[in-house]
């Protein structure tokens with residue numbers, strides 16, 4: 001459930017008409033709902049009730065300072081994957097002991113940054129990385145808490161570009177090698193092994209892959225403990241999917257996921273971390289866009305919008321489906337028509353949907369892409385020198401621009417001319 005609902009035929013973000021925001025901010029823009037972010041965070045938090053746990057929001061999904069602060073104020077920790085994300089988390093007021101550092105290629109500079117600023121743990125992805133963390137920590141006179149990310153070789157049954165838990169994927173250490181890697185870790189200076197990490201993919205719509213992976217992690221926990229290691233924390237990753245086509249998708253709920261966690265690893269007495277991103281932010285955000293033209297093609301009509309693949313890359317990159325709805329609802333009984341919905345960027349890949357049934361629309365009308373809060377604004381670019389799409393946050397009857405649209409000078413002035421020109 002989210003807080004983008006129609007009232008008297010008009011789409012609202014909480015208590016604000018979306019068209020009022022469009023009139024004030026201009027289009028396109030991302031629009032988030034505080035109440036929805038809050039609700040989604042709390043669903044996870046409650047799902048792990050009774051266990052020692054921390055919900056570490058995977059901020060790669062949507063990393064605006066205002067979103068981070070909203071979640072941090074509710075008690076979220078953060079899962080970061082770069083020095084930039086670490087800096088963003090700190091800037092939003094999150095203390096180092098609530099930040100976990102994931103990612104396959106942490107550089108020395110990033111490791112140093114996190115050790116100096118404080119870190120809850122590094123999720124180590126390879127032996128060479130573990131050795132570098134040991135070296136950097138030793139040089140700084142610090143001890144780095146680590147988990148090792150294991151790759152359980154489980155099929156997450158999701159899009160190939162976002163599956164991470166099979167042995168063919170670049171992520172983690174094969175679970176079969178884990179005991180040897182933990183033995184090496186125990187002997188290295190400057191690091192302290194505290195647990196195990198696993199993340200098998202994103203947009204999972206079935207709990208079975210989680211069940212398989214978490215059972216393997218439970219078994220490994222017992223083996224490693226028998227080998228003499230302290231395993232007191234399990235980071236179980238993120239990945240729970242959301243309904244994109246609302247009319248016919250019903251992925252498992254955080255509550256079911258929480259029950260599964262309790263069932264598979266609850267007996268181990270470990271502190272549990274999870275790293276959800278998409279489920280917290282995805283349906284808490286929409287992309288609002290205006291129709292520029294309706295163009296009659298050969299046997300089809302194109303809806304040409306003022307948002308494009310640079311603003312929302314998911315359809316072009318993953319063939320992702322997003323519901324696209326009119327901001328002003330059609331009158332009941334109005335017949336829908338098929339549209340190819342496209343942006344103005346100069347390539348055919350800039351297509352959001354083909355043959356999408358929509359009510360009749362005209363130039364100037366507003367539409368909203370649903371489920372765009374996660375992996376939307378963060379993956380946007382200025383391709384075609386289209387200004388980076390702004391972001392707006394609604395709360396009750398208030399709204400605020402949380403990232404403004406840059407003007408052309410700001411964009412151009414980022415370039416510098418070398419002395420010979």
Ligand code: LLP
Pocket residue numbers: 058061079102103162199201202203237238239240275276277278279314318374375
């Ligand atoms: N933890 C780790 C280590 C991850 O790699 C990810 C996502 C997450 C947590 C959060 O997963 P989530 O709960 O959001 O599914 N750009 C793609 C999704 C990439 C996901 C990458 N890793 C998309 O637009 O679908």
